Amino acid sequence: MHKALEGKPMSETDYQLRSFAPKVQEKVREYKIKFDPGNPIPSDNSLVDDIFQAGMELLIDVGAFCTDTGRVISFTEKEIKEALKNAPSKLHFGEGKDRKHLVARKPEDKTPPWCLLGAGGGPCSSDRSFLTLVEGYAEIPETNAITTPAITRVGGMRVRPASPLEVLAAQRNAVLAREACNRVGRQGIPIMNSLATAESDIAFAAALHPKFGMRQSDGYMICCMDPMKVDFARLNKVTVALSMGGAIGMCFGPMLGGYAGGPEGTAVSNVAHHMMGILTYQSSWLLPFTIHLRYVASSSRDMLWVISTMGQAISRNTHLLSLNLNYTTAGPCTPMCLYETSASVTAAVVSGLSIESLGVATNKHEDRTTPVEPRISAEVGHAVAGMKRSDANELVKKLLAKYESKLTGPPMGKSLYECWDADGRKPSKEYQGVIKRYKTEMARLGLELKPEMYR
Amino acid sequence: MSEDKILKNLQKAVLEYDSSAAKNAAKAAIAAKMDPLKAIEKGLVPSIETIGEKFEKMEIYLPELMLAADAMRSALVLLLPLIPKGSKGAKATVVIGTVQGDVHEIGKNIVSSMLMAGGFNVIDLGVDVKTITFVEEAKKANANIIGASALMSSTIGSQKDIIDLLVSQGSRKKHAVLVGGGPTTKEWAKEIGADGCGMTAVEAVKLAGKFAKGR
Numbered sequence: 001m002h003k004a005l006e007g008k009p010m011s012e013t014d015y016q017l018r019s020f021a022p023k024v025q026e027k028v029r030e031y032k033i034k035f036d037p038g039n040p041i042p043s044d045n046s047l048v049d050d051i052f053q054a055g056m057e058l059l060i061d062v063g064a065f066c067t068d069t070g071r072v073i074s075f076t077e078k079e080i081k082e083a084l085k086n087a088p089s090k091l092h093f094g095e096g097k098d099r100k101h102l103v104a105r106k107p108e109d110k111t112p113p114w115c116l117l118g119a120g121g122g123p124c125s126s127d128r129s130f131l132t133l134v135e136g137y138a139e140i141p142e143t144n145a146i147t148t149p150a151i152t153r154v155g156g157m158r159v160r161p162a163s164p165l166e167v168l169a170a171q172r173n174a175v176l177a178r179e180a181c182n183r184v185g186r187q188g189i190p191i192m193n194s195l196a197t198a199e200s201d202i203a204f205a206a207a208l209h210p211k212f213g214m215r216q217s218d219g220y221m222i223c224c225m226d227p228m229k230v231d232f233a234r235l236n237k238v239t240v241a242l243s244m245g246g247a248i249g250m251c252f253g254p255m256l257g258g259y260a261g262g263p264e265g266t267a268v269s270n271v272a273h274h275m276m277g278i279l280t281y282q283s284s285w286l287l288p289f290t291i292h293l294r295y296v297a298s299s300s301r302d303m304l305w306v307i308s309t310m311g312q313a314i315s316r317n318t319h320l321l322s323l324n325l326n327y328t329t330a331g332p333c334t335p336m337c338l339y340e341t342s343a344s345v346t347a348a349v350v351s352g353l354s355i356e357s358l359g360v361a362t363n364k365h366e367d368r369t370t371p372v373e374p375r376i377s378a379e380v381g382h383a384v385a386g387m388k389r390s391d392a393n394e395l396v397k398k399l400l401a402k403y404e405s406k407l408t409g410p411p412m413g414k415s416l417y418e419c420w421d422a423d424g425r426k427p428s429k430e431y432q433g434v435i436k437r438y439k440t441e442m443a444r445l446g447l448e449l450k451p452e453m454y455r
Numbered sequence: 456m457s458e459d460k461i462l463k464n465l466q467k468a469v470l471e472y473d474s475s476a477a478k479n480a481a482k483a484a485i486a487a488k489m490d491p492l493k494a495i496e497k498g499l500v501p502s503i504e505t506i507g508e509k510f511e512k513m514e515i516y517l518p519e520l521m522l523a524a525d526a527m528r529s530a531l532v533l534l535l536p537l538i539p540k541g542s543k544g545a546k547a548t549v550v551i552g553t554v555q556g557d558v559h560e561i562g563k564n565i566v567s568s569m570l571m572a573g574g575f576n577v578i579d580l581g582v583d584v585k586t587i588t589f590v591e592e593a594k595k596a597n598a599n600i601i602g603a604s605a606l607m608s609s610t611i612g613s614q615k616d617i618i619d620l621l622v623s624q625g626s627r628k629k630h631a632v633l634v635g636g637g638p639t640t641k642e643w644a645k646e647i648g649a650d651g652c653g654m655t656a657v658e659a660v661k662l663a664g665k666f667a668k669g670r
Contacts, residue, residue, distance in 0.1 A: 017525075021518035067558070123608040123638055150608050158612040161556020166609050199609045200556065226561060258561055261516040293565075294513065294655075296637075364638050 004230070007063065007071035012229070015065045015072065016259050020227045023062050024265040027054035035263040040304035040400070041347055041393040048312035055271025055313065056080060064228040064276045073230070075279055083278045089319035091247055091284060093145055095217050098188030100144050102285065104319040107312050107352045110386035113323075114354035115140075116219075117374035118147035120289075120325055121196035122363040125152065127176060129367045132422045134180035136371025138189055139425060142378035145192040145219060147325075147356050148177045152366065162200035170198035170207035178213035184425075192219030192249065193356075201236035208244060220246040221287060227259040227269060228252075228276045238281050249285040250277030251325070256303055257293030263302040266290055270310035274320055286314075287356060289325035295407050296362040297327040299340035301400055304347040308389075315352025323356045324348035326377070329406075331361035331413030332370045332420075333431045336403045338438045341377045342447075343399040346384045350392040355381050367416040372427050372435065379449045380442075391446075398445050426454050456483050458493075465498030465530060469506065472522035474529040481530035491537040494530075500574060503527050507572030510565075511657060517565060524568035535576070546573070547667035550593040551602035552580030553636075554613035559606035562636050566602060566659045573660040575600075575667075586616040593630050599669050601630050602659070606637040614639070615647040622648075631666035635659055 010019065027033075031050040036042060056077070063074040089104040102114045118137040124130045130149055137146050151169040152159055159169045177191050194214055198204035208214050220241040222234055241248050252273040254260050260269035270288050277283040288310065292303050307324055314322050326344035330336035341358050348355055357377035360369040384392060403410075413419070419431040427435065432454050439449050456464075461484045468477035477499075484494040506523040509515045549570050553563045560582045567579045578596050580588060593601050605611040614634045621627040631650040634643070644652035650666060653659025 017518050017521055152608045158615070159609040160612045160616075161607070161610045169609070197609065199607050225558065231558065255517075255561060257513055258517045261518070262513070265516075293517070365640060 001235070003073040004066040004069050004071055004235070007066070007073050009070055010065070010072050011070065012065065012067055016227055019062045021259050021261070023058055024260045024268055027058050027268055028264045030054070033264040033268065035302060035305050037301055039393055040301050040396050041308045041350060041389050042305070043389040043393070045316065048309050048316060051267050051309050052271055052313035052317040054268045056275060058268055059272040059275050064230060064280050066230050067225070068232045073280060079279065080275050084275065084318050084320070087278050087318070087320055088284050089321070091321060093190035093192065093217055093219055093247070094188050095215065096188035098186055098190070099217065102144070102321050102354065104315070104321055105352045105354060106315050108350060108386060108388055109352060112385045113349045113381045114144050115142045115378040115381060116145045116147050116192050116323055116354070116356040117143045117378055119149035119369050120147050120356060120359040120363060121150045121193055122359055122369050123152045123366045124149040125366040127172070129416055130176050131180045132416065132420070133369065133371060134177055135184050136420070136425060137374060138181045138184045138186040140371065140375045140378060142375070142382055143189065145190040146177060146181065147193040148173060148191060148196050149369070150196040159197070162202055166198065166200055166203040167206045170195050170203040171212050173197040174207045174212040174214045190218045193221045194218045201233040201240070204237045205240045208240065216245045218246065219249050219285065221249045221251050222281060224250050224252040224273065224277065224281070226252065226254050228273060230280055242282060247284045248281055249287050250281040250283035251287035251289055252277065253289045253291060255293045256290060256306060263306050267306045267309045267313070270306065271313050274314055274322060278320070285321040285323065287323050287325055289327070291327050295329050297329040297340065297407070298344050299326070299328055299403070300407055301404060304343055304396055307344060307347040308351040311348055311351030311353040321354070323354040325356040325358065327359035327363055328373070329362060329410035330403070331365070331368050331411065332373060333418070333434055334411045334413040335434055335438050336406060336410060337361070337373060337413060338376050338435070339399050339402045341373055342380045342442065343396045345377045345380045346392050346396055349381045349384050350387050350389050361412055365412070368412065370416055370420040370427065370431070372420070372431060376435070380447070383447055383449055395445060395447060456487060458487065458489055461487060461489060461494065462498040465494060466502040468530070469499055469502035469523050469526050472519060472526055474526045477526040477530040478533065481533040485533065485537065491534040494534055499527050499530055503572040507569055510569070517561065520568045521564055524571045527571060546575050546664065547600060548576040548578065548596050548598040549600040549602055549663055550578045550580060550589060550596060550598040551604070552584035552589060553582040553604045553606070554610055555583060555585050556613065557605050557607055557610035558582045559636070562606065563604040565656045566604065566635060566653065569656040569660050570663055573663070575663060586613060586620055589617050590620050590624065594626065599631060600663055600666050601632045602663070603632065603634050604636040605634070605639060608638045611636070611638050611643065614649065618648050628670055631670045633659060633662050633666070
């Protein structure tokens with residue numbers, strides 16, 4: 001707080017347009033960082049180490065920014081290195097038999113990624129669809145933790161920001177998430193995007209009362225504003241979560257094409273955000289979710305390069321716990337959606353990251369997601385753990401060939417109840433066919449996935 | 456300074472994202488008693504259109520788009536008041552902002568800059584804008600269009616509030632309301648009675664063009 005109150009005064013426009021943006025490009029030029037479309041998953045260690053160094057220098061040079069005080073929050077190299085050294089390399093989440101360890105990974109690591117599975121805060125239309133989805137996520141064998149959808153209505157009324165409706169929706173988010181996990185026998189599983197429905201600090205704090213079911217062993221995700229900006233509402237959430245002993249995960253989404261510019265600057269910015277997260281949010285785990293300005297997704301060629309290079313930069317040079325959240329353009333019940341998430345997850349996992357998966361169909365349409373897409377993401381994540389980056393590079397190029405030309409007009413697929421049997425808790429016959437064909441094709445491309453469990 | 460030189464300076468200032476050069480070129484145009492409309496249409500507009508096209512192709516990125524729009528704004532502030540009332544000027548005035556309770560600005564900034572590149576007079580109210588402010592500012596500026604951005608599923612309800620307020624004040628017909636941002640969809644726009652939903656910045660500019668002369 002001292003830095004946010006006493007740092008160098010600056011206007012927000014000057015910070016992002018005249019300090020942050022030119023400095024990112026200066027670092028890209030200085031380190032001669034260059035996106036190579038032919039290698040979306042590069043194996044060049046010196047490239048990613050340069051990206052790491054550029055990211056650290058970016059944070060030293062421009063700092064973070066507090067929009068409420070209009071001050072720059074500066075950090076010295078010593079402070080950053082100390083924070084990186086002291087950050088945890090292992091955290092426990094969950095309870096009972098569902099209590100697991102999130103551990104740091106390295107590029108080409110054989111350790112399976114931590115699988116934070118679900119909707120990534122995507123909107124759902126009703127309590128029924130919320131429960132259907134979370135039950136489905138909790139039943140996925142690879143699920144280490146749940147990322148819930150966001151509730152958009154209470155009692156038929158649409159949620160308004162920082163209103164009693166948002167407070168009630170956030171409380172309902174906590175209650176229903178726990179209820180859904182209880183129903184399928186995974187009582188101890190952690191909810192790690194706590195709380196997706198709570199945009200305001202008041203709703204966040206109100207839903208943390210123990211009677212609504214949130215636990216210290218859940219994960220407390222708090223978002224940062226692009227680029228490297230904080231405000232009092234977010235810092236209030238940090239204060240509340242820390243006071244109850246919760247592990248904070250700062251999520252951040254520097255847009256490709258946004259303030260950091262192209263893929264090179266976006267990778268550098270992502271590295272700087274990791275360090276900014278542990279320093280300003282006291283974040284013990286990190287959640288990058290860069291998306292492409294045009295596609296609002298993370299499956300394009302340049303996006304795969306960003307995920308891979310920033311992942312390698314962080315995992316080679318630190319022991320930070322970092323999970324990449326991916327978005328697809330295509331919707332459920334389409335092969336394209338499954339190919340897109342397979343590519344993004346592969347880029348993340350072989351580069352040393354764990355995963356949060358996923359936002360389907362740009363994560364904007366209510367109920368346009370099912371438990372299938374995160375399950376497939378997790379199966380891919382487990383299957384590619386230990387794969388060489390060069391092999392992964394060839395795999396994602398083959399995947400890109402299948403969908404790259406359709407990113408501007410992707411198929412929206414089907415909505416939840418059109419392709420998911422809620423009573424049987426399984427995909428529709430049609431979707432089962434899509435999955436079967438997808439898995440056959442993945443095997444042909446060289447990646448054997450688990451046999452399908454449905455008949 | 457010749458008119459040609461002034462026009463070139465105006466063009467260059469926008470293409471080089473240079474606000475002070477744009478201001479100086481506008482002052483030179485005024486000193487030379489140049490038709491302000493000509494300075495805008497032949498000087499500033501071609502360059503900002505080029506910037507908009509480059510941004511669409513991702514040859515340049517958000518900072519360059521915003522800095523170019525800023526340079527154009529610096530010149531417009533000096534030139535627009537000199538245009539006689541009733542003569543042809545900007546396509547229309549758009550009041551734009553991110554709705555109450557929402558501080559996300561990137562999408563709004565892109566649309567704001569692209570509208571300017573498309574020849575609109577843009578009044579950008581910033582983020583976390585109260586419903587009443589959208590309506591009062593639109594009234595004050597006689598804006599044909601209100602653009603309301605929201606990124607969160609918990610904040611898009613405020614887009615409906617703007618329309619409800621306009622209806623209750625009896626001024627719904629005066630302002631087209633266009634919505635956009637992460638969770639907004641065409642279905643949502645229809646549900647709340649908005650005039651359109653821009654799924655991309657380009658679509659938002661096209662929609663604004665449709666309502667430039669009113670609803």
